[in-house]
Every structure is written in structure tokens, then in C-alpha cells.
Amino acid sequence: MVNEIVTLSDVYRAQRNIVSLARNTPTLPSHTLSELCGSPVYLKLETMQDLGAFKIRGATNRIANLSADEKTRGVITVSTGNHGRAVAHVAHHYRIPVIIYLSKMVPKNKVTAIENLGATVKVYGNSQDEAQKEAERLAQEDNLTFVNPFDDPWVIAGQGTIGLELLESVPKIRTAVIPIGGGGLISGISLALKAFSKDIHIVGVSMERGAAMIESQIAGSPVIVEEVETLADCLGGGIGLDNRYTFSMVEKLVDEFIVVSEVQIAAAMAHMYHHDRMIVEGGGAVGVAALLHGLIPNLIGPTVVVLSGNNVDMDLFSQVVNG
Numbered sequence: 001m002v003n004e005i006v007t008l009s010d011v012y013r014a015q016r017n018i019v020s021l022a023r024n025t026p027t028l029p030s031h032t033l034s035e036l037c038g039s040p041v042y043l044k045l046e047t048m049q050d051l052g053a054f055k056i057r058g059a060t061n062r063i064a065n066l067s068a069d070e071k072t073r074g075v076i077t078v079s080t081g082n083h084g085r086a087v088a089h090v091a092h093h094y095r096i097p098v099i100i101y102l103s104k105m106v107p108k109n110k111v112t113a114i115e116n117l118g119a120t121v122k123v124y125g126n127s128q129d130e131a132q133k134e135a136e137r138l139a140q141e142d143n144l145t146f147v148n149p150f151d152d153p154w155v156i157a158g159q160g161t162i163g164l165e166l167l168e169s170v171p172k173i174r175t176a177v178i179p180i181g182g183g184g185l186i187s188g189i190s191l192a193l194k195a196f197s198k199d200i201h202i203v204g205v206s207m208e209r210g211a212a213m214i215e216s217q218i219a220g221s222p223v224i225v226e227e228v229e230t231l232a233d234c235l236g237g238g239i240g241l242d243n244r245y246t247f248s249m250v251e252k253l254v255d256e257f258i259v260v261s262e263v264q265i266a267a268a269m270a271h272m273y274h275h276d277r278m279i280v281e282g283g284g285a286v287g288v289a290a291l292l293h294g295l296i297p298n299l300i301g302p303t304v305v306v307l308s309g310n311n312v313d314m315d316l317f318s319q320v321v322n323g
Ligand SMILES: *Cc1c(COP(=O)(O)O)cnc(C)c1O
Pocket: 053, 054, 055, 082, 083, 149, 150, 179, 180, 181, 182, 183, 184, 185, 186, 234, 235, 281, 283, 284, 308, 309, 310
């Protein structure tokens, strides 16, 4: 099946695999952003997904496709937080042994949330890349399945189910604005949208500091970027120098790249809270930041902005929204 390239039928198969664990989240109009942009803007609320982020889609689809033998041996992964939480939850649901590696950069609230799901948590290394190397080494040594957070065909197909839902709820969609970390989210959604119409414009947004996928696209091949602290912690980490899927999918499917500053991300989080009464984490708010600051000139609506998650430390959140 999916090994060399991910196809639309893989996304449809994923939709069936995830139905019992992931929600079909609402897509709602944003009146303030529509007014600001002069055309309809909708928000895809993955903030209302189970566990507060879309990652449960990919994690469920990956684990559903393990063999019985692989399930017995167990899974291992590395995460900036939300993926680890999703894998821990899904593995627990299917009673599969699970180990989650987190780097020291992962916020405490995300570490605690994963421990509470009954997974074995290992905090290792000063960056996502260091933690990943160690998790991959242990996977080899103990013959566990490494669940890549983004560069995996089943994970990409799982995230792509968001694209199918968008086509149902906003059939006239012309632009999709999507956060980019490792690129699994945007690859899956773009695959589904472009299969429907090549005219749908795909915009990928990352933070200014440490935007590994965007810098790799500019360089023409995967590059290493320094991981620095950012409000968009869930978008941090490299894309892997040996990237197999997301680099080429993003190259082929994404039309425009945008980076936003920390100040712009903070303003977007505050905007969502004060105007729409929503809690969005930094990485989930980068699309709103791009619209709010007029960074997508010639925007053609209807536009959908994916609000990818809400897992933000509440002390940090109150500091941000109170300026
Ligand atoms: C993981 C994550 C992203 C980025 O997804 P990629 O597939 O790594 O590009 C965006 N937002 C949230 C909330 C996430 O957890």
C-alpha cells in the first residue's frame, strides 16, 4: 500500500481507521477575520479535537496499520508534546506498550500530560533531533516500531482526513492556511485538497525562528536549523536529513510560505481569546497571525485557517493574552 507515495485512497482508508478515536471537528466562520480580509474566513477547530490537537488522527491511523506482532512488541516515538500524547493515548487504548522520548525543550505541561496517560516517558537531549536519534537507536535495539511524528505515510494520510472534512464543510474553499512543523499536517491536507482542485491555494506558515521545513525548501533539500525557544514549540525540530515523504510533498503541493514573529504569534493568540473566546497554542495560531498582520497579499476567499491545537501552559497563556 502506501509505501512509496501517499494517495487519496490512503486518506479515505485513514478516515475509516480513525473514526472511533478522532473527532470530525467543526469549521466555523470568523466574523472578525472575514471583515479584516474582505472575504469569508473559516476556522478549522482542531483545538476541539480529542487531546486538544490533530495528532490523534495520524497516530491512530499508524497504530491501526501495525501487524499483530508489531503491536505485541510495542511502539516508541519522539515528540514536541502533542504527537507523544496522541501516541500514548492510542497505544493505551489498544493496550500496546509505549515509550515516548521528549527533549528538554518540551514544556512541563506536555510532559505531565503524557505521563498521566500511562506511557513510559524519557526526557533526553537538548533538542528534538537529539531525542529522536536516541529513540530510533532504542527502536532498533529492542525491535520496537518507531512512530515518526510526520515523515510517515500512515501519519500523513491520517492528518489528510482534515482535508476531506474541509471539502465537506467549505466546498468552495479557495485558500487553506496551515501551520508547518515537520510537514505531516500540511502534506496530508494539501494532498486531499489538490486532488479535488489544483486551484486551491495552499499557504504554509511557521515561526521566524527555527522554521526547518521552510528553510529546507529555500535551500532545495533538507537542512539542519538550530532549535530555539518559541511560542510555537509544537512546530520546532528538524525535518530529518533523510526525509522521505514530507519534503517532496511540500515541495510539490504547497504554493506559498510565510513566517511570523513571536510578537505576531502572541498577538494572534490574544486576538483569538479576546475576539473569538478561544484558547489556541502558539503553533496553532500562526495562520491567524499571518492573516491578522496582512502577510498574505491577494488573498482569495473563502479561506480556511487550521487552528491545529490548544495545548498551552496556562500561566504562559495568561501572560501572553494580558500582553
Ligand atoms: C505537530 C503540530 C503542528 C505541526 O504539524 P507537522 O505535521 O509537524 O507539520 C502544528 N500544530 C500543532 C498544534 C501540532 O501539535
